[in-house]
Amino acid sequence: MTVQELELGSETLLEGVMATIRQRIAGRVLTPGAKLPSIRAFANTMRVSKSTVVEAYERLVAEGVIRSKPGAGFFVAAPLAPLSLAEIGPRLDRAVDPLWVSRQALETGDSVLKPGCGWLPPSWMPETAIRRALKSASKLEASGLTDYGTPLGHRPLRQLLARRLGEHGVEASPDQIILTESGTQAIDLLCRFLIEPGDTVVVDDPCYFNFHALLRAHRAEVVSVPYTPSGPDLEKFAEVLATHRPRLYITNSGLHNPTSATLSPVVAHRLLKLAEQAGLTIVEDDIFADFEHTPAPRLAAFDGLERVVQIGSFSKTLSASIRCGFIAAPRGWIEGLVDLKIATTFGGPSLAAELVFAMLKDGSYRKHMEALRERLARSMNETAARLGEIGITPWIEPQAGMFLWCRLPDGIDAAEVAQKSLQQEIVLAPGNVFSHAGTANGFMRFNVSQCEDARLFKVLPAIMRQCVVGR
Amino acid sequence: MTVQELELGSETLLEGVMATIRQRIAGRVLTPGAKLPSIRAFANTMRVSKSTVVEAYERLVAEGVIRSKPGAGFFVAAPLAPLSLAEIGPRLDRAVDPLWVSRQALETGDSVLKPGCGWLPPSWMPETAIRRALKSASKLEASGLTDYGTPLGHRPLRQLLARRLGEHGVEASPDQIILTESGTQAIDLLCRFLIEPGDTVVVDDPCYFNFHALLRAHRAEVVSVPYTPSGPDLEKFAEVLATHRPRLYITNSGLHNPTSATLSPVVAHRLLKLAEQAGLTIVEDDIFADFEHTPAPRLAAFDGLERVVQIGSFSKTLSASIRCGFIAAPRGWIEGLVDLKIATTFGGPSLAAELVFAMLKDGSYRKHMEALRERLARSMNETAARLGEIGITPWIEPQAGMFLWCRLPDGIDAAEVAQKSLQQEIVLAPGNVFSHAGTANGFMRFNVSQCEDARLFKVLPAIMRQCVVGR
Numbered sequence: 001m002t003v004q005e006l007e008l009g010s011e012t013l014l015e016g017v018m019a020t021i022r023q024r025i026a027g028r029v030l031t032p033g034a035k036l037p038s039i040r041a042f043a044n045t046m047r048v049s050k051s052t053v054v055e056a057y058e059r060l061v062a063e064g065v066i067r068s069k070p071g072a073g074f075f076v077a078a079p080l081a082p083l084s085l086a087e088i089g090p091r092l093d094r095a096v097d098p099l100w101v102s103r104q105a106l107e108t109g110d111s112v113l114k115p116g117c118g119w120l121p122p123s124w125m126p127e128t129a130i131r132r133a134l135k136s137a138s139k140l141e142a143s144g145l146t147d148y149g150t151p152l153g154h155r156p157l158r159q160l161l162a163r164r165l166g167e168h169g170v171e172a173s174p175d176q177i178i179l180t181e182s183g184t185q186a187i188d189l190l191c192r193f194l195i196e197p198g199d200t201v202v203v204d205d206p207c208y209f210n211f212h213a214l215l216r217a218h219r220a221e222v223v224s225v226p227y228t229p230s231g232p233d234l235e236k237f238a239e240v241l242a243t244h245r246p247r248l249y250i251t252n253s254g255l256h257n258p259t260s261a262t263l264s265p266v267v268a269h270r271l272l273k274l275a276e277q278a279g280l281t282i283v284e285d286d287i288f289a290d291f292e293h294t295p296a297p298r299l300a301a302f303d304g305l306e307r308v309v310q311i312g313s314f315s316k317t318l319s320a321s322i323r324c325g326f327i328a329a330p331r332g333w334i335e336g337l338v339d340l341k342i343a344t345t346f347g348g349p350s351l352a353a354e355l356v357f358a359m360l361k362d363g364s365y366r367k368h369m370e371a372l373r374e375r376l377a378r379s380m381n382e383t384a385a386r387l388g389e390i391g392i393t394p395w396i397e398p399q400a401g402m403f404l405w406c407r408l409p410d411g412i413d414a415a416e417v418a419q420k421s422l423q424q425e426i427v428l429a430p431g432n433v434f435s436h437a438g439t440a441n442g443f444m445r446f447n448v449s450q451c452e453d454a455r456l457f458k459v460l461p462a463i464m465r466q467c468v469v470g471r
Numbered sequence: 472m473t474v475q476e477l478e479l480g481s482e483t484l485l486e487g488v489m490a491t492i493r494q495r496i497a498g499r500v501l502t503p504g505a506k507l508p509s510i511r512a513f514a515n516t517m518r519v520s521k522s523t524v525v526e527a528y529e530r531l532v533a534e535g536v537i538r539s540k541p542g543a544g545f546f547v548a549a550p551l552a553p554l555s556l557a558e559i560g561p562r563l564d565r566a567v568d569p570l571w572v573s574r575q576a577l578e579t580g581d582s583v584l585k586p587g588c589g590w591l592p593p594s595w596m597p598e599t600a601i602r603r604a605l606k607s608a609s610k611l612e613a614s615g616l617t618d619y620g621t622p623l624g625h626r627p628l629r630q631l632l633a634r635r636l637g638e639h640g641v642e643a644s645p646d647q648i649i650l651t652e653s654g655t656q657a658i659d660l661l662c663r664f665l666i667e668p669g670d671t672v673v674v675d676d677p678c679y680f681n682f683h684a685l686l687r688a689h690r691a692e693v694v695s696v697p698y699t700p701s702g703p704d705l706e707k708f709a710e711v712l713a714t715h716r717p718r719l720y721i722t723n724s725g726l727h728n729p730t731s732a733t734l735s736p737v738v739a740h741r742l743l744k745l746a747e748q749a750g751l752t753i754v755e756d757d758i759f760a761d762f763e764h765t766p767a768p769r770l771a772a773f774d775g776l777e778r779v780v781q782i783g784s785f786s787k788t789l790s791a792s793i794r795c796g797f798i799a800a801p802r803g804w805i806e807g808l809v810d811l812k813i814a815t816t817f818g819g820p821s822l823a824a825e826l827v828f829a830m831l832k833d834g835s836y837r838k839h840m841e842a843l844r845e846r847l848a849r850s851m852n853e854t855a856a857r858l859g860e861i862g863i864t865p866w867i868e869p870q871a872g873m874f875l876w877c878r879l880p881d882g883i884d885a886a887e888v889a890q891k892s893l894q895q896e897i898v899l900a901p902g903n904v905f906s907h908a909g910t911a912n913g914f915m916r917f918n919v920s921q922c923e924d925a926r927l928f929k930v931l932p933a934i935m936r937q938c939v940v941g942r
Contacts, residue, residue, distance in 0.1 A: 110614070134616075213814035320617060349794065
């Protein structure tokens with residue numbers, strides 16, 4: 001028995017080991033058929049004795065969660081294996097993984113504060129325009145109300161998007177634009193088209209946490225490059241290209257999530273030169289484009305949609321309930337992407353595209369965004385000030401957007417703060433869910449539009465005092 | 472030089488070889504990084520000389536479509552390689568592959584007849600109910616109009632679906648139901664959850680052609696089992712289980728697509744016993760459920776959602792423009808499926824679920840479906856009669872649904888008929904797009920709701936006369 005076992009009692013540890021395995025299966029870290037770690041290796045990882053791991057594996061076999069293949073080891077059973085799920089809901093005990101913030105933010109009710117979530121409160125969204133769009137949609141001709149979308153999707157919307165992309169310097173014809181069910185589905189479709197299981201993909205560190213979850217679903221190898229206030233660290237980027245020969249780089253260059261940093265022209269130019277030399281493809285997730293006061297450089301604009309593909313959506317600016325995103329891709333990709341889109345979603349957005357088009361086609365959208373940008377700027381200043389008072393300091397002063405990437409006072413564990421805050425109905429976004437390297441545990445992302453409730457600034461200081469590392 | 476080359480001229484053949492490779496890349500038969508056949512093997516396949524293949528490969532390298540790795544062979548370049556695409560539209564020259572019918576049916580305009588498509592004409596859909604639902608949606612509270620859906624999706628709709636599934640003998644609690652963007656996306660999500668690249672999946676022969684395309688996107692090995700008027704051929708099914716040890720079986724058991732056959736209780740029972748012995752998981756695609764007059768047995772009902780998962784959607788009965796489907800799954804799967812859904816689509820249907828719920832919650836849906844079933848029954852009889860007059864005979868007399876699976880007169884090549892019909896603006900569904908074994912080229916699927924135009928019965932006989940095999 002290890003010291004731990006003497007302290008905690010082996011039953012507790014045994015349950016801990018079993019829970020860890022169940023969670024890895026539920027979180028798809030271990031997929032059906034995957035081999036479990038050897039008894040010895042897992043005993044070391046968990047810092048328990050081998051006999052504890054043996055017992056845990058045997059009980060999980062009895063439960064049908066894993067299978068034992070004599071001589072070969074232990075394997076995750078087909079997902080028929082009951083993962084003993086109670087009710088879906090925010091689970092206080094869930095470990096902080098890439099999906100942690102998504103789950104908490106999507107699951108929790110309206111009483112909950114969500115400074116950690118990635119979208120605006122309903123009261124900030126263009127409610128009137130949406131209601132108007134729904135009323136006018138009720139007068140569409142029957143085919144628009146009942147038919148599948150065309151393979152590329154709603155042509156007038158694609159024409160409008162082509163013009164809007166042009167305003168950001170991205171030259172795309174409407175036939176280079178494919179409508180998708182969402183921005184996430186756009187990236188998912190591109191991953192299917194561009195990478196195979198085992199391919200290496202570069203992400204920023206920190207980056208949008210769902211990139212980690214999505215790439216895991218594609219069984220990709222992920223490497224990350226530190227992000228600076230003007231873009232990725234180019235020296236490190238070049239090293240990664242040389243060492244790992246990645247096929248793909250996924251980034252937000254408009255307003256970077258979570259840092260709200262913007263790409264500088266020189267970094268954009270050099271990054272593209274590196275990508276060209278290495279034959280690297282780039283997915284530029286530009287869903288925050290319309291939050292900018294003055295557009296920063298876009299990789300897709302510099303590159304002319306040759307090796308850079310751009311994606312966008314309307315979830316952050318119009319509605320996350322009306323599902324519609326898009327891909328602006330090199331001409332040569334369209335045929336293959338459309339086949340893949342039909343195979344995996346068949347229709348694509350149809351009514352949703354009609355609704356988005358109705359909201360974008362007149363001047364009301366520009367007015368809405370102007371008001372939104374001003375409101376966010378005010379909120380950004382206020383939130384930065386209030387966070388400063390409790391010792392939480394912004395990494396940079398963002399030019400625009402909704403996110404403040406902040407450093408916590410020294411020695412505070414962001415994950416622990418997030419866990420404890422959830423018990424008080426506050427959903428936070430701790431740094432390491434954004435960091436592949438796991439180096440951002442002293443950071444936290446705040447969505448300023450979700451930080452207006454005074455309760456946040458009462459509860460946070462108290463919780464932080466309980467979370468000093470090595471306390 | 473081969474005889475062919477002397478006849479056709481090597482330039483023509485060279486272009487043919489290059490076109491074949493481009494098409495395999497566009498169709499994802501060859502995915503990025505995939506190794507091309509050896510010069511010798513491909514020369515045999517194409518029945519051309521090795522020098523022609525060498526020349527073709529070299530030109531494609533020059534174009535950047537493929538790459539040469541000295542000593543290792545030729546490989547598909549990253550999809551940056553231009554596939555020289557003109558404009559997306561129905562292409563008369565496209566080979567009849569699993570996506571052929573989808574592409575033609577989704578792409579073509581209203582002037583085109585679509586007996587080959589898989590959905591009802593707009594005039595058959597509940598237009599008034601959709602307009603009413605849109606108007607009432609315009610009065611929803613802001614969060615319903617702007618927020619992402621919850622991880623499982625719209626609870627009242629899930630409760631309603633649980634009751635409706637119960638009416639078909641499928642016992643599922645609302646917490647075992649996950650809303651998805653569509654029926655196709657539901658199956659896609661399940662494939663991601665249940666299979667890994669290289670896993671073997673069983674499908675019916677014939678089966679819904681998009682299963683082939685979807686499984687190709689998942690890099691699965693497909694084996695097929697002949698379908699009989701009462702379900703899959705159990706003897707063959709048992710052989711396949713023994714020989715190929717598949718992980719998954721995907722089928723429509725309610726009304727089978729394309730045959731409109733229904734599962735008999737004894738076949739359902741025996742099939743499940745075989746599945747249990749082999750540890751096989753089954754995805755039961757039940758999107759045609761509401762077209763039945765009297766419900767046939769459901770695998771999910773017999774099984775009690777242990778190894779059978781059921782999916783459904785409203786694209787065929789309410790609207791294909793309002794994207795919403797669902798999964799009814801074993802409890803133990805929900806947690807993992809939800810994580811995967813968030814990773815790959817984030818939100819899931821939100822407004823779409825509100826609209827579907829508005830249309831399902833009152834009695835109007837049942838009235839609509841009653842009328843639809845009667846109209847389809849009449850149309851089924853008329854179409855069968857008119858097809859009979861031109862020598863096209865139904866395989867079975869379906870109890871319900873929209874599909875007639877028909878045998879063409881002896882010696883007629885269905886793919887050729889479909890190709891020629893497209894030139895006359897008629898989209899047909901030739902048998903082999905449904906057949907993994909490629910044994911259905913004498914068959915064709917007719918959607919009776921799309922066969923009311925007399926032009927079809929004038930044009931078809933003329934075309935069939937041109938398409939006698941070996942003419």
